[in-house]
Amino acid sequence: MNALTDLFREWIPQQRWFGGKGREWAGVTEDGFFLDRGNPVLSVHRVRIEYADGGRDTYLVPLSWRDQQSEELEHAYIGAVAGEGQESYAYDAMRDRESTAPWLIHLANGSSVGPMHFSPAGEGDIPEGLPGDIVSTEQSNTSLVYGQEAIFKLFRRLEPGLNPDVEVHRALRRTDNEHIAPLLGHVEIDDAAGGEPATVAMLQTFVPNASDGWRLATASVRDLYAEGDLHADEVGGDFAADSERLGAATASVHADMAAVLPTEPAAPEWYATVARQMTERLAAAIEVVPQLREHADGIREVYAAVAGSSEPVVRQRVHGDLHLGQVLRTATGWIILDFEGEPARPLASRRELDSPLRDVAGMLRSFDYAARHMLVEQPEDTQRAYRAQEWAARNRAAYCAGYSEASGLDPCGDSPLLRAFEADKAVYECVYEARNRPHWLMIPLQSLARLAGRD
């Protein structure tokens, strides 16, 4: 019979949200408590993993329990564990609709259950009583949608401190910004050793009838590829007007973040610090993606230009991982989601003040991705590569124009900082792709060749 930790050892590495793929496990321990003793029973487990490389992570895993195996729940089945006198069958509670209601009930009541504390953001706007359905585009976290009204995001990897997604959305509630989805509540868990609590989850208003930017942008790229003789501005699916509106939405959210959260003019030494941090990240990335070595000198030069720069920068809180998959287009405009920053970075660094150009660079990278991801299958098709370049250039320019019009600041002039942020993001993407989608690694690698001036 399995011990729970044996099940976790087998099951967790296969999960999309697990960020330690490829790392050997040296040990695993868990502690759990019951969040709901109804039928099914819902338990929550903190799973502490020690890696052979000396690193550690703690993941949060909610389980639902049945006395008998259920055919209907086969997709969520994890394994059998010896219980008191009989076996119990463990299921992934986020994929078991019948065990999704307690999260909202506890949030509406502002309960504390064991080490877990539920905090509603306002009065009476939590749709308790509805079951939640898992969002199929599961990424670093796991989300449940409750009846098109609210979306509950479970942060899988626990870190001490308030998650920036909760922190920023909570601050932005005061601004009524029309480009974000309002926060409805959040959940924290105490640290067993008496440290700061970790953020476990957040609940947000669900944005109905929306399409994400990645889907829309890639549909536009497909339209362009289908029309062999036309330019990006001549085909039906031109995306430039949307890119421009997206630029304006980004500027509006940046302005409100600066209004309600701290800001600070960059000190002269900030530029050198940023350049050093990016250089260090490159060195670490080369260990994971040796193909980066070929471009390393050029990239270091791009970073060195920042160290000597005096571009005026007011540092502020930023999104930190802005890309087309993080924005939703509704009938009236764009909504920006997911302010938790790059999931692989330590929380403290994701909460640091930064230049808003960090986000602009993220979105510019995303236009590049949208244009080029269909070249992965046809790397030799130079005509398509040319057209991809044309689409990316048109939409990047439109995004910058929208940002500039809304903020009065052109983010995309000849800026060493912007270029370096693009390179830094592409280095991050190389590591991300090598770990998650190796066949897409060529997308950021080719961009780095261009940014580093070798292509």
Ligand SMILES: Nc1ncnc2c1ncn2[C@@H]1O[C@H](COP(=O)(O)OP(=O)(O)O)[C@@H](O)[C@H]1O
């Ligand atoms: N407020 C919302 N309204 C509608 N859909 C949402 C909302 N928040 C997130 N989503 C959907 O859920 C997906 C994952 O959400 P996201 O916050 O980006 O999680 P992750 O951190 O796992 O990437 C998004 O791509 C989006 O399609």
Ligand SMILES: O=P(O)(O)O[C@H]1O[C@H](CO)[C@@H](O[C@H]2O[C@H](CO)[C@@H](O)[C@H](O)[C@H]2O)[C@H](O)[C@H]1O
């Ligand atoms: O949405 P997440 O917070 O999980 O972000 C991670 O996954 C993204 C992939 O979905 C990754 O984004 C990269 O791929 C996108 C296309 O799928 C592309 O639009 C982005 O520009 C590119 O960076 C993101 O970097 C990662 O943090």
